[in-house]
Amino acid sequence: MRQIKKILVLLLLTAAASGCAEGKTGMESLKETEKSAVSELLAENEGGEERDEEKNGGVDFDLTSMSGDMVYATVYSMMAEPENYVGKVIRMKGLYYAGNGRKTGKYRHYCLIQDALACCTQGLEFVWGDGSRLYPDEYPEENSEIIVCGIYESYQNEGDSGTFYRLKNAEVELESTEPVR
Amino acid sequence: MNEIIEKLLFYMEYPFVRHALAVGVMIALCSSLLGVTLVLKRFSFIGDGLSHVAFGTTAIAAAANMTSSLTVVLPVTVVSAVLLLRTGRRAGINGDAALAMVSVGALAGGYLLMNLLSAGPNLSGDVCSTLFGSVSILTLTERDMYLCMALSVAAIAMFLLFYNKIFAVTFDENFARALGEKTDFYNFMIAVMTAVIIVLAMNLAGSLLVSALVVFPAISAMRVFGSFRAVTVCSAVISVFGVLCGILVSILAGTPVGSTIAVLYIGIFFVFCGLGKLKGRRE
Numbered sequence: 001m002r003q004i005k006k007i008l009v010l011l012l013l014t015a016a017a018s019g020c021a022e023g024k025t026g027m028e029s030l031k032e033t034e035k036s037a038v039s040e041l042l043a044e045n046e047g048g049e050e051r052d053e054e055k056n057g058g059v060d061f062d063l064t065s066m067s068g069d070m071v072y073a074t075v076y077s078m079m080a081e082p083e084n085y086v087g088k089v090i091r092m093k094g095l096y097y098a099g100n101g102r103k104t105g106k107y108r109h110y111c112l113i114q115d116a117l118a119c120c121t122q123g124l125e126f127v128w129g130d131g132s133r134l135y136p137d138e139y140p141e142e143n144s145e146i147i148v149c150g151i152y153e154s155y156q157n158e159g160d161s162g163t164f165y166r167l168k169n170a171e172v173e174l175e176s177t178e179p180v181r
Numbered sequence: 182m183n184e185i186i187e188k189l190l191f192y193m194e195y196p197f198v199r200h201a202l203a204v205g206v207m208i209a210l211c212s213s214l215l216g217v218t219l220v221l222k223r224f225s226f227i228g229d230g231l232s233h234v235a236f237g238t239t240a241i242a243a244a245a246n247m248t249s250s251l252t253v254v255l256p257v258t259v260v261s262a263v264l265l266l267r268t269g270r271r272a273g274i275n276g277d278a279a280l281a282m283v284s285v286g287a288l289a290g291g292y293l294l295m296n297l298l299s300a301g302p303n304l305s306g307d308v309c310s311t312l313f314g315s316v317s318i319l320t321l322t323e324r325d326m327y328l329c330m331a332l333s334v335a336a337i338a339m340f341l342l343f344y345n346k347i348f349a350v351t352f353d354e355n356f357a358r359a360l361g362e363k364t365d366f367y368n369f370m371i372a373v374m375t376a377v378i379i380v381l382a383m384n385l386a387g388s389l390l391v392s393a394l395v396v397f398p399a400i401s402a403m404r405v406f407g408s409f410r411a412v413t414v415c416s417a418v419i420s421v422f423g424v425l426c427g428i429l430v431s432i433l434a435g436t437p438v439g440s441t442i443a444v445l446y447i448g449i450f451f452v453f454c455g456l457g458k459l460k461g462r463r464e
Contacts, residue, residue: 066192068435073197073319080322115437120310 060088063113064147072115075122082154082165090124090167091149093175096140097123107135111148111167125166126150145175185433192432200326201318205424207333208385209394211378213420214340216399217413218351218371226277227265228392230284231379234261236388237291239311244298251325255380261287262376266368314387314439318428321384329381336374343370348409385424386439393439397446398423404450404457419449 063071071092078085094111110123126148133139140146150167157164192198219225238257242250265280295308310317321329340347349357350367358364382391402415427442434441 067432069316069319069432069438070192070195070198070435072316074195076316076320077195077197080320115310115316120316 058089059091059149061085061090063090063092068113068115071113072120072122075113075124078124078152079122079165082152082163085152086154086165088152089149090152091147092124093145093147094124095142096144096146097142098135098139109135109139111146124148125164126170126172127166127168128170128172130169140172140174147173147175149173188433189429197319197321198432200321201428202425204321204326204329204333205318205385205428206421207330207337208378208381209398209420209424210417211333211336211340211374212382212394213398213416214337214413215371215374215378216395216420217402217409217416218347219375219395220399220403221351221409222371224266224375225396226280226392227262227375228379228382228395229389230265230280230287231258231262231376232383232388232391233284233291234258234287235380235383236311237287237294240291240295244294251328251380255377258380259373259376262372262379263369266372266375310387311383312387312389313437314383314385314390316438317384317387318438319432325384329384332377332381336377339370339374343367347371351409386442390439390443393443393446394420394424397443397450401446401450401453404453405460419446419453423449 061074063074066074075092078090092111092113094113097110097112099108099110100106108125109128110125112121112123114121127150128139148167148170150170152165153168154163154165156162219227235254235258238254239250242253247253261283265283292308346357346362346367349360349362350364350371354364354368357367378395379391382394385391386394398416398420399412401419402412406412406415423445424442427445428438430436430445431438431441
């Protein structure tokens with residue numbers, strides 16, 4: 001009996017540590033903690049805009065100063081929970097890639113990043129400036145290392161029900177002219 | 182040093198980093214607790230076999246375009262664990278041979294399925310990520326995170342509730358049976374817990390490295406301590422320490438999470454070997 005009591009106390013402590021506080025379920029509580037953490041993080045970014053502008057040049061999420069794992073996980077999070085990032089200024093470093101849209105026939109431009117094992121690749125689409133540049137003459141060679149900085153936005157294609165995400169009004173810096181193989 | 186701490190604090194602002202640490206600690210606790218039992222029962226390699234089964238099932242789920250494979254992988258791995266741990270000895274095939282057959286069969290079948298029915302263009306990436314983990318723990322979906330936490334709490338609770346029975350079945354199953362204990366039931370429970378923990382731990386270390394989480398903390402603790410309780414507690418401490426350090430080092434240095442944790446465990450193992458020798462000399 002004493003042992004069962006001990007176990008119950010231990011379980012309660014574990015549940016409390018997992019976020020089951022104030023009569024809420026673990027899931028609700030964790031969800032709220034996560035949401036408030038994200039809002040705090042974003043509020044900090046919004047509230048401290050002037051300070052950030054001085055410090056980061058107005059960049060909300062600077063992925064160029066992050067480790068490979070963090071860059072990969074952040075880009076994944078941008079795709080999985082885009083609502084936390086839409087409207088924010090993102091700066092990232094990766095490899096340039098151009099892809100031809102099957103339906104539209106237009107070229108789309110991507111900044112690709114890889115995970116720590118270099119086997120998984122994720123890409124973020126960007127529109128360089130107002131999108132008036134001509135491909136391929138005014139774009140870098142594929143697999144060139146680039147730094148892209150732009151505003152994260154959602155958009156929809158005509159005749160396509162899906163929502164897509166990209167960096168608009170992007171500025172592109174060429175890190176290396178030698179393509180990475 | 183200040184720079185590292187600042188960077189770490191900056192990374193901690195991201196919810197997915199905090200979730201990874203929380204889930205990682207829970208998985209580490211589970212795997213270390215059951216790891217002692219599995220090592221003592223000479224089932225160290227079961228983790229490897231079951232993780233290959235989970236890999237095969239993940240391949241099926243991926244081919245079927247399922248967004249969350251955990252709901253399919255978990256039941257299939259549990260059934261495999263029960264078959265391997267309970268009925269393997271009655272099937273006329275040695276336990277290790279049965280394990281090898283299931284392990285290789287699931288790995289080969291899974292890879293073949295992924296090749297034939299791959300839903301995405303990045304096949305090598307999908308396979309590599311499932312086998313080695315890489316950053317899986319940092320990219321858990323919200324649903325998977327809650328599931329991991331709930332299952333971890335359940336596994337820890339089961340272990341604590343049935344601690345004495347697990348102890349009895351681990352050391353002398355025949356004696357426990359002679360005393361009237363339901364050894365078959367406890368073996369079944371161990372099999373279910375093992376499968377659950379292996380599936381959870383795959384998020385941390387990937388299918389090929391998952392055994393490191395089960396074996397190294399237990400073996401390291403056994404170098405220094407002699408009693409079941411002391412080994413279990415020490416194993417839990419080593420496991421949690423290794424996983425926490427492993428995740429933090431990985432996100433700071435940009436290294437793959439699973440292999441970083443496994444290498445840390447190897448280092449800890451050698452430290453404990455040294456401590457064990459020192460302890461032996463004193464005694």
